[in-house]
Amino acid sequence: MKLPKVVEDLTVSFERLPGIGRRTAQRLAFYLLRVPQRDLDFFGKSLVDLKRFTKLCRVCHNLTGSEECSVCEDLTRDRTQICVVESFQDVIAIEKSGSYRGLYHVLHGSISPLNNVGPEELYIDTLLERISGGKIAEIILATNTSLEGEATALYIADRISDRAEVAAEFKNIKVNRIGRGLPTGVELEYADDETLHQALATRRAV
Missing domain, CATH: 1.10.8.420 (RecR Domain 1)
Known part of the structure; x- marks a missing residue:
């Protein structure tokens, strides 16, 4: 037919x-x-x-309908913490868990040589610019637990470590990776609230 x-x-x-x-x-x-x-x-x-009528937040690259997203506009958030995630969906999942009150930075992907995605395709340089502005005490690397997510987290940690040798605002920053609870290969957006709570609560230094 x-x-x-x-x-x-x-x-x-x-x-x-x-x-x-x-x-x-x-x-x-x-x-x-x-x-x-x-x-x-x-x-x-x-x-x-x-x-x-949607755009990227000019600060963290989260999804928004205005210049800044609702998280960046919220003055009650802890502005000394930045949680680095791969996607909008990760922000939604963490917010739903109610276990985090800091700011975010959305990379829009992860480093994946097989898919021709390098660091320059992600919003990593703008993260370093935010840190350069001072006032940041902790970076939480909450990329997925896949090989690509782990590689991205290590790359960012190395970039921050390199900057710490020459820039004062990078010296005392804690760089932590989300902790236990998330099985290898699981994407954050599919994790339940308790698992995300545990992962953030048990974050470890990189």
Whole structure:
């Protein structure tokens, strides 16, 4: 059976999403045919506006709708701590756990030579710039426990150590790695609240 072009186009669009196969994509398209038009209009507008009205925080590169994200704007946060993560989803997971009240820095990935992602593709230099501004006492490296995440954490720790030899603002900074609780290879966004709480509570010096 040949489907109408608009249904086929929507199915193909859904297939491009991660984890969505042909059958699931088709099921989603058929479901939307039964949705009231006003809900479809809202859904369509949300898709159109998604990238138009979102941006990266100018300080930490978290997701925001303004110049700074809600975390960076919150004056009650501990501004001497920066938790370094790979993605927006990691920020959401840690915030949900309620175990951290400092600031964040989102790298937007991890070092992965196999995928042609080097340090220069990540927001590492801007992290060092933030530290250069002074007032930072601790960096928590909360990259994933994958090989790429571990390599990224070690790279950042080495960069900070190198700077400590020539720049006073880097000398007394504690550089810690999230501790036990997270199995090797597990991404932060999929960890439960208690596991994240344990990982942050048992962080160790790098």
